[in-house]
Amino acid sequence: APLTEEVVFRACMISLLLCGGFKPYTIVFFSPVFFSLAHLNHFLELYFQQNYTFLNASMIV
Numbered sequence: 001a002p003l004t005e006e007v008v009f010r011a012c013m014i015s016l017l018l019c020g021g022f023k024p025y026t027i028v029f030f031s032p033v034f035f036s037l038a039h040l041n042h043f044l045e046l047y048f049q050q051n052y053t054f055l056n057a058s059m060i061v
Helices: 002-019 024-038 040-049 054-060
Strands: none
Touching (some): 024 040
16 A cells, blocks of 8 residues: 555656656656655654654654
């Protein structure tokens, strides 16, 4: 499931970024950044609401 999620996310994101005028070399950099930002809410919940340590929350996400 995680691999499928990343492939689908990147497929959608890459086409949107290309339509937005981004160059392919910038897409290679920005697509993983956007993928990680999409999961930031999970980290924040674990760290602030469930009191996980920074390292534990990072490893879970």
